[in-house]
Amino acid sequence: MVEKSDDKNRFGNTAQTAIPDDAPLRDNPGHKLRTSNTIVDRQQLASDQAEQANIRTVQFQDQTGFVRLPETQEKSVEAAPNLFTGPSFRNPQERFRFDGHKMLYHLDRVADWQKGVKFPPIHIDMGLTKFCNTACIYCYAVVQNMTKGVMIQEDTLLKYIEDCGRLGVKSIGFIGDGEPTLNPAMYDAAVLAKKVGVDTSMATNGLLFNMDRAFDMLRDMSYIRINLSAGTPEGFKRVHQSASKNFAVLVEKIRTLVQIKKENKLPCTIGLQMVLVPECFDQVMAEAQLGAELGVDYFVIKQCADSEYKEIGIDYKEYEKIEKTLHEAEKLSTKDYVVQAKWNKINAAKDTPLYKDGIRKYDICYGTPFLAQISGNGKVYPCGPFYNKDRFLMGDIHEQSFYDIVMGDRYWDVHKDIARSVDVHKDCAIGCRQDYINKFLWDLKNPPEHVNFI
Numbered sequence: 459m460v461e462k463s464d465d466k467n468r469f470g471n472t473a474q475t476a477i478p479d480d481a482p483l484r485d486n487p488g489h490k491l492r493t494s495n496t497i498v499d500r501q502q503l504a505s506d507q508a509e510q511a512n513i514r515t516v517q518f519q520d521q522t523g524f525v526r527l528p529e530t531q532e533k534s535v536e537a538a539p540n541l542f543t544g545p546s547f548r549n550p551q552e553r554f555r556f557d558g559h560k561m562l563y564h565l566d567r568v569a570d571w572q573k574g575v576k577f578p579p580i581h582i583d584m585g586l587t588k589f590c591n592t593a594c595i596y597c598y599a600v601v602q603n604m605t606k607g608v609m610i611q612e613d614t615l616l617k618y619i620e621d622c623g624r625l626g627v628k629s630i631g632f633i634g635d636g637e638p639t640l641n642p643a644m645y646d647a648a649v650l651a652k653k654v655g656v657d658t659s660m661a662t663n664g665l666l667f668n669m670d671r672a673f674d675m676l677r678d679m680s681y682i683r684i685n686l687s688a689g690t691p692e693g694f695k696r697v698h699q700s701a702s703k704n705f706a707v708l709v710e711k712i713r714t715l716v717q718i719k720k721e722n723k724l725p726c727t728i729g730l731q732m733v734l735v736p737e738c739f740d741q742v743m744a745e746a747q748l749g750a751e752l753g754v755d756y757f758v759i760k761q762c763a764d765s766e767y768k769e770i771g772i773d774y775k776e777y778e779k780i781e782k783t784l785h786e787a788e789k790l791s792t793k794d795y796v797v798q799a800k801w802n803k804i805n806a807a808k809d810t811p812l813y814k815d816g817i818r819k820y821d822i823c824y825g826t827p828f829l830a831q832i833s834g835n836g837k838v839y840p841c842g843p844f845y846n847k848d849r850f851l852m853g854d855i856h857e858q859s860f861y862d863i864v865m866g867d868r869y870w871d872v873h874k875d876i877a878r879s880v881d882v883h884k885d886c887a888i889g890c891r892q893d894y895i896n897k898f899l900w901d902l903k904n905p906p907e908h909v910n911f912i
Contacts (some may be wrong), residue, residue, distance in 0.1 A: 493767040497551035553729075556758045559894035561828070564628070568902070571827060578625035578864055579827060581757040583842070583891065585834030586610055587633020592663050594687070596733045599635035601765045602833070602845045609636070610836045616857050619647050622861040623654025629680070633661035635845065636834040645671040646686070652678035661685055661731070663698070664708050667715075676719050681727035684712060684754075689744025697738045709752070716753045723911035729756040734804065735772065738779050746787040746797050756796040759784060761803040763889040766816075766843055772888075777804050803889055818882045818893070820900035825892030827873050838863055840876050843887040849875070 477483075487497035541760055570577040588608040590599070609660065610618075622630060630651060632638040645668065649657045658745065659681045675682060688694040691702035715788060730749050732738060736765050742759065749757035764772045784799040791797045826840035833845050836855045844850040852872050853863035863869050882896070 463869075466568070472880055481808065491700060504605060506742075508789055513701070517817070528862065546780045548818050553796055553797070554756055554758075556760070556798055557802045559898055561895055561898050567828060568899075571824075572902070576865060577827070578627050579830040580623075580627070581629045581631065581828070582622070582627060582830045582832060583631045583633050585636045586615070586632055586638040586644050586830035587636030589640065589836040590637040590663070591640065591666060591700075592637075594663075594685070595697055596687070596735050596736060596762045596770060598763055598765065598770070598842070601767075601769050602635045602842065604635065605835070608835050609641045610643070611856065612646070615643045615647050616650055618855045618860045619650045619656065620654060622651070622656050624861055625864055629657040629659070631659045631661065633659070633683075634832070634834055637666070639664075639666045639668065640663055641834075642668075645674060649678050651672055659683065664711055664867075665700070665704055666709055667716060672715055672718050673722065673724075675714065676722070677727040678722040679726050681729060682715065683729045683731050684685075684708070685733070686730050686745065687732040688741045689746070689748045690741065691849060693738060693741040693744070697735070697741070697813075709748070712752050713756065720753070727755045729758060730754055732759045733762050734759055734799075735762050735778065736776050741785070742780065742783050748789050749797070750790055750792075750795055750806065754795070756798065757787075758796075759787070759799040759804075761800060761806075761889055763887060766885065766887045768888070774806070775808070815884070816883055816888065818886075818896070820896045821882065822877050822900065822903075823880055823882050823886065823896055824877060824893060824899040824903065825895035826876050827870075828895055831891075838869075840872055841890065841892060843850070843890070 475496060477496060482499040482502035484499040484502075487495050490494075491497075517793040564580050567577050567580055577658070585599075588603070588605040590597070590604070621631075632648075638644050639662050644660070648658045648660075657680045659679055660675075661683045662685065664684045664686070686694075686708065687697045688705070691705040694700065694705040695706075709886055711889075712730075715785060716723070719728060720727060730745065732742065732745055734742075747759055755810050761774070761777070762770060762772045764770045788797045788799065823841075829841075830838065831840070831842050831845075832855065837845075838852040838855065838860070839847075839850050839854065840846055847885045850872055852869045853860075853866070855863070859865075
């Protein structure tokens with residue numbers, strides 16, 4: 459196909475087209491277009507090439523259409539129906555959706571929300587402890603009042619899991635303000651959740667993962683994500699502020715998890731996640747290569763979520779310096795190993811004030827009823843940035859069943875308070891968990907005119 463750029467339109471400007479040199483042209487196509495009146499004669503195109511292209515023409519009054527013949531016909535299909543439409547392309551199937559939302563798969567809950575009836579959250583992010591065995595320099599939990607030794611008690615956790623099954627909660631992520639593996643009840647909780655129909659996952663630094671329970675976790679969890687923002691011992695010490703020798707310990711545990719999964723054909727996804735800060739820019743390629751060598755399912759690179767007071771001190775313009783490296787890392791992807799940067803949020807500060815100054819594409823936070831959060835001390839809140847603020851405390855699973863909390867008035871009054879009083883442009887943390895959900899729900903609440911003209 460040869461692009462034509464030497465035609466002049468009626469204004470004397472060059473008209474850029476993509477009409478092939480051998481395409482038949484109509485002599486009298488009608489009124490002039492911006493590209494003059496060089497128009498392909500589709501009827502002549504059909505009669506000239508239908509035979510060799512294994513297509514046939516269909517006439518209706520003065521119109522001509524094409525029908526591709528079945529591949530079982532003697533002649534092979536070598537041309538597209540329009541013959542001169544350019545190269546073809548097939549979108550690869552999306553294995554994971556790191557950068558977006560999945561609300562379209564839960565329209566029953568959306569319908570309940572629209573009708574104003576009480577419904578359980580689709581997903582819950584929850585801490586199991588309020589302390590950690592590393593000191594990652596990007597840790598958001600530090601601004602949520604870390605408290606050494608505090609954790610959700612075993613009997614409370616197991617009763618909570620049963621309540622989630624009874625309510626119809628779809629999934630729980632053991633990801634929160636503390637390291638989940640420091641709570642020994644986590645393993646039994648995951649096994650119980652599988653029995654009551656709730657999917658679970660964990661985000662862990664992995665160092666204290668109990669390998670004696672590895673088979674159970676790989677059998678019953680949907681995914682295990684290792685929070686690792688380094689690909690070398692030196693980078694590990696710098697970013698996670700843990701002894702460099704622990705890097706080898708962690709790598710060996712990941713290797714063993716992958717081996718157990720593959721040998722037993724277990725369904726759990728194993729992934730690595732890097733929280734992108736300037737201190738680990740030089741670790742991106744090393745970790746991408748490490749993930750490939752270990753045989754994990756994915757390596758995802760995400761933005762660093764800063765607090766509403768920007769206490770972590772992230773300058774999102776810094777991400778422009780690492781774009782080329784991120785693209786290089788993504789080239790290591792294969793059908794079995796996905797390397798992906800969360801570009802929507804990484805690039806947000808470059809394109810708009812969004813995240814950089816806090817400006818959102820919606821005015822109200824509607825997402826909290828769909829994605830609940832529970833602190834590592836058992837207290838239930840609408841979202842992480844409101845931890846330790848009594849105004850938004852919905853309940854405590856040590857004092858009240860989670861079923862009663864969700865079905866109670868206090869829980870829903872807090873959600874209404876969020877929608878009514880919170881100014882998302884100045885009160886909310888940067889890169890919040892509900893952001894993608896809120897864009898979707900905002901569109902539902904604020905439809906344009908003429909919605910039937912899709």
